[in-house]
Amino acid sequence: MRARFFAALRMTNHKTLSAVSSVWVHQKRFPRHSKTITMLGMDSELRLEKIHSVTEITGEIKATLEAEYQSIWVEGEISNYLHHTSGHRYFTLKDAGAQIKAVIWRFSAQGLQFEPKDGLKVRVFGDITLYEKGGYYQIRVTRILPVGKGSLEEQFQRLKEKLALEGLFSEDHKQPIPAYPSAIGIISSPTGAAIRDIINICRRRAPAVRLILRPARVQGEGAAQDIANAIEEFNQWGEVDVLIVGRGGGSLEDLWAFNEEIVARAIYQSRIPIISAVGHEIDFSIADFVADLRAATPSAAAELATYDAQAAITFIGDSRTRLARALTHNVELRRQLLDRLTNARVFLSPAALLERPSQRLDDNITRMKNIAELLLLKNRGALTLLEHKLGTLSPDNVLKRGYAVVQRQKGLAIVRQAAELSSGDRVDIKFADGSKPATIE
Amino acid sequence: MPEKQDTFEKDLKQLEDVVARLEQGDLPLDEAMKLFQDGMRLSRLCSQRLSTVEQEIKKLVAEGDKLKLETFEPDNNA
Incomplete structure (x- = not known):
């Protein structure tokens, strides 16, 4: 009776509630009500209660259990491990105080990263299921991780340290990702979101x-x-410029292949640059450390591997514009230079070219004049005296003293000797006050 | 194929250089004309390369110790 009562309590969470009577509802609302407890013990009240078949109650328990215990982690030690010929794995998970049956269905077992065995301490992930025919519940395992020594985390750390020491993660070894690949190789599952x-x-x-x-x-x-x-095949084939190696997100075990040494070494040895694309934003895989470039997701890897063709097309268009503009500018500069030259003063008035020399000449003349004037001033007195002397010696003054000069009328040559003259020669006799013509007899 | 890729990247880089040199503006006119023509030729080559469209996706398949390509159709294979 008590067990049934508590089973009913558990049902408060569940939709089977709607199927039970209002009395039940009342009891559940006030489960600690003393009157209700008393009533449950009375024969007359027994008739109000629903009588379950085994199937019915098992069904209700199953519904309750399975609704409550979904996606849970359980840690324990494996015992009675059985790898059935069907491909399913059966075992018991136990610790010091209890045990629980466990099953890994064949399709889940395909994802196993290691073969579990008795005595191994593990952490399993899955749902509680109730097996009606056997009347027991079990955990249906979808993931299993070793705990402690041999756990995936520990394997990961050990391999990471080992490869780091060997220099597999060295930045010096990383190859540049080509900016404009013409072919991209993809290593991934042909199905699923990653490749799409x-x-x-x-x-x-x-x-x-x-x-x-x-x-x-x-x-x-x-x-x-x-x-x-x-x-290795891509390297052998050789016709791609970059490789994307990856898959979409998943659990640690799903992604485990990317933490294997053999993958790390293949990436390291690749002559083709590799972008790792293991779909987990936060954690790194060993492959990420070795790869030439790490992308957080396959989409990100695709972005990193490709160039933006639209941007390149824009760049080329811009380049053409710039070429044309630069050439025009070059020609324009030359035209301006030509303009500057042809507009220069020398071309506009060639005389200007002579301006400077002629000015220099003018300067010299002025200076010479100045010097001459200075000389004249200086010598003015001496000059007067000289003029006077010259005056006394002049023919005019001689004539004034009573002399005359005979000149031929033809040519005005002065006749200095009587023998120069013949009869009939016409001469001028020049006196101080004027000339008189005369004919020689 | 790597050569093809190299050529494209080299052409694009050269185009950039040609533009930069021409923009310096202090070149003799005949040299500027030549650069301009080079630049236009490179830009044509690059845009031709970009305007090709690869429709098909291939699948690398190992056959014995030989590797060959087959057509991959994502939707049918999914």
Whole structure:
């Protein structure tokens, strides 16, 4: 009776509530009401209660349990591990105080990163399910992680340190991502959002770029090897300029292939630059550390791998405009220079070219005049005396003293000797006051 | 194919250089004319390259020890 009561209490959370009677509802509203408890013990009240079949009550319990315990983590030790021929795995998870049955269905088991075994301490993720036929509940495991030594986190740290020490993460080794690739290689699952995102973004940004996919397993058994092989194949083939290696987001185990040493080494050895694109924003994978460039998501990788064709087209258009403008400017400069030259004064009035020399000449003349005047002033007295002397010696003064000069009328030559004259020669006799013509007898 | 990519990037870079040199403006006219023509030629080459459209997506398939391309159709394969 008590068990049923508590089972009913649990049902308060559940939609099966609507199916039960109003009496039940009343009781549940006031579960601690002493009168109700008393009533439950009475035969007359027993008839009010619903009688469940085993199936019904199991169904109700199942509904309650499964609604309450979804997506939970449980930590414990594995025992009674059974890898069934069907592919399903059955085991018991236990600790010091209790145990719980666990199952990994075949399709979930494909994602296992390690084979669980008895005695291993693990953390499992899944939902509680109730198996009606067996009358027990179990945890349906979708993820399983080793705890402590051998855990994924520890493996990750160990490998990271080892590879870092070897220089696999060295910045010096990283290759530049080509700015304008003509072909991009993609290593990813051929299905799913990652490849679709990459294709869409590449097509939108750079439609001229060739896209070549190498389909690869990106999780589960053999994924790491497949990814490593794909990297080698692209290097062998050689016709892509950059590689995107990645997958969409997932759990740590889903992404585990990208934390494997074999993938890290393949990335390191690739001659083609690699962009890692493991879809997890916060955590880094080993592949991220080795890759030449890390993108947080496949979409981001596609953005990083491609150039913006539209921007390039704009750049080319701008370049043409600038070329034309620069050439025009060059010609314009030359025209201005020509204008400046042809408008220069020398061309407008060539006389101006002579201006300076002639001015110099003028200067010299002025200076010479000045010097001459100065000389004249200085010598004025001596000059007067000289003039006087010259005056006394002049023929005029001689004539005044009573002499005369005979000149031929023809040519006015002075006749200095009587023998020069013949009969009939016409002469002028010059006196102080004037001349008289005469004829020689 | 890497050569093709190199050429494009080189052409684009050269175009940038040609524009920069021409913009310095102190070049003899015949040299400026030559740069202008070079620049226009490069710009044509680059835009031709950008205007091609690759429709198909290929799939790299290993056949024995040989690698070959097949058409990949994302929607059908999804």
